[in-house]
Amino acid sequence: MKEFKKHVSAIIGITVTIASTINMFANFLIGKLNDLFGVFVGFSAILVFMIVVVFMSLILSQTIKKEVSE
Numbered sequence: 001m002k003e004f005k006k007h008v009s010a011i012i013g014i015t016v017t018i019a020s021t022i023n024m025f026a027n028f029l030i031g032k033l034n035d036l037f038g039v040f041v042g043f044s045a046i047l048v049f050m051i052v053v054v055f056m057s058l059i060l061s062q063t064i065k066k067e068v069s070e
Contacts (some may be wrong), residue, residue: 004011026049034042 030045
């Protein structure tokens with residue numbers, strides 16, 4: 001498994017910053033959908049985001065397994 005040898009603090013900082021930015025945007029989008037279309041659509045958007053995250057996690061897991069086995 002490849003690991004970062006240098007600048008680990010900067011890499012973690014950038015990763016957390018990007019994840020927080022995406023989280024803020026997603027929360028804003030869910031709030032707007034809730035305001036415009038109602039509570040059902042807002043909660044449905046949360047479900048859609050959860051499905052997307054699970055799907056992307058599965059893809060990442062398969063990619064990591066391929067790299068480790070090679």
